[in-house]
Amino acid sequence: MSSNSSLHIVIFPFMSKGHIIPMLNLTRLLLLRHGITVTIFTTRANSPFIRQSLSVQHPINIVELEFPADIPELPPGVESTDRLPSMSLFVPFANATKLMQSDFERVLENLSESSGVSCIISDGFFGWTQQSAEKLGIPRLVFYGMNNYVMTICRVLALDRSHLKLGPDESFTVPGFPSVKLTKNDFDPEFNEPEPKGPHIEFVMEVAIATSKSQGLLVNSFSELEPAYLDYWNREFCPKAWCVGPLCLAEPPKVHRDQKPEWIKFLDLKSAEDRSVLYVAFGSQAEISEEQLREIAVGLERSEVCFLWVVRSKVEGLEERVEGRGLVVREWVDQVEILRHESVKGFMSHCGWNSTMESICASVPILAWPMMAEQPLNARMVADELGVGLRIVANNGSVRGFVGSEIVEKMVRELMEGEEGKEARKKVKDIGEAATEAMEGGSSWRTLDQLIDETCRKKNP
Known part of the structure; x- marks a missing residue:
């Protein structure tokens, strides 16, 4: 050159x-x-x-x-x-x-x-x-x-x-x-x-x-x-x-010179307990109805999976009911640092391309729930093309629409504990290594x- x-x-x-x-x-x-x-x-x-x-x-x-x-x-x-x-x-x-x-x-x-x-x-x-x-x-x-x-x-x-x-x-x-x-x-x-x-x-x-x-x-x-x-x-x-x-x-690794943020302390604790965590985040621009947020909350609670959910809105009573198993964060977080944490084994994501790439590079399989713009196509790529994740669909079977808590619960368990989740975890590891x-x-x-x-x-x- x-x-x-x-x-x-x-x-x-x-x-x-x-x-x-x-x-x-x-x-x-x-x-x-x-x-x-x-x-x-x-x-x-x-x-x-x-x-x-x-x-x-x-x-x-x-x-x-x-x-x-x-x-x-x-x-x-x-x-x-x-x-x-x-x-x-x-x-x-x-x-x-x-x-x-x-x-x-x-x-x-x-x-x-x-x-x-x-x-x-x-x-x-x-x-x-x-x-x-x-x-x-x-x-x-x-x-x-x-x-x-x-x-x-x-095109x-x-x-x-x-x-x-x-x-x-x-x-x-x-x-x-x-x-x-x-x-x-x-x-x-x-x-x-x-x-x-x-x-x-x-x-x-x-x-x-x-x-x-x-x-x-x-x-x-x-x-x-x-x-x-x-x-x-x-x-x-x-x-x-x-x-x-x-x-x-x-992006360089983060160094916490002062006290660790609460969300890192939570992930460290789950790691010490040898428990896997589902990271849940839909980006900073997704507009989700209160009714849909409640269904997500109920599905996460009933799944009995440990989770870290970054969300702007307050979901009434959830934090008290899942104390010790789930953490709800309303502040800005370092998503790359979270996905690289050893305790995080799944990502419920809107499938923005940045988030998708960050998850693949961290070898974390994706539970794809697109919200807007090109995200539904990214979700197709994640689930159908690459096999590095599973896809959430609406109650009526469409790729758009309302998703009930029972679907959330089922798909969370499948990603974190099921055979399809294991297969996605294997594929995302291989592709993550190729990315590096x-x-x-x-x-x-x-x-x-x-x-x-x-x-x-x-x-x-």
Whole structure:
């Protein structure tokens, strides 16, 4: 590879923890390539989290842009989707970021003139940064945080829409992938319309067009995990996809200098008792009804399994009834640290891709319960494609809908104690080991080197 000594890479993550964290891990990987300078763009409210997350051993430039004020639909002071009162405000929030374009370009132009900028790696939701990159003659790479399976299937079905005439729970196969069986309910409702329209669709189309004009896609996956989908994408579509993950493996182990948090003390105690723990978390943006939360609580209680449940809402009486066996946490936790804990043997998850990768890398099987966006497709991949987990379905047998406590209880026991759970545990261990190999000098490490070389050489011959 050519020398990195003059390379300057700009990173611009979308304002959401699920997007910031993997891009910070990508930053760590870039900084391991000696001589690369990295500048991260963010907003004032998101800057402290970024500064605290990155090691002081790696000097890094952080540029704080002003988040647009007085956006009618948005509560004042909200600069991250994690703090939105409802995900229905996602599109107004994402569109508001376009108002940062002139400030972004001004700083970017100054950086380019003073030290040069080799390339921009920006979140896919920042489609407008493609215009900025073109204006200043800088290559742009895109990071979405999705896998090749989801990207490929969604693109194929956007072109072949024959499944739209089916009922919501009728099974169909994906053209080119006869083993993949889906239903319309695996997609958010607006994507199942014959003529999809509305602000969300307009936003998706806008960022898709911007992505198609970029120089490449960084994918938080590894080629051995989903070779057929990576090959198909790079054969049929553009821009080229580059697997550089799992990025969570770049996250350093946590060191508790002061007192351990309660959730680590709980896991340590269960480990000392030789008891397995189910970790339960549905991400920071899932909107779950009170009725559904009660059914989850009852199912966990009746399963008699030890559990650690991270949830914002209070579930009346649960903590008292499961004291000593279950712990309910309402504060922020370090999910990677939890999944790496020796006592954690299962993960009831919404199947966001970060969470899925973190669980696989920790060799923890997944009880898949998707909530929104591409999560149902991730759940299909987890249960059907990879076999590293089991799938929760609604009372009516659909992949969407209300799930009763008896289903929760049954599936928790099966994951933690049943034969299907044992098989998933075996498979996830094998795939977790392959993930580590990919990152430790294997396919993903080499791919990132090649990507840096090819993309930066356009700017720095």
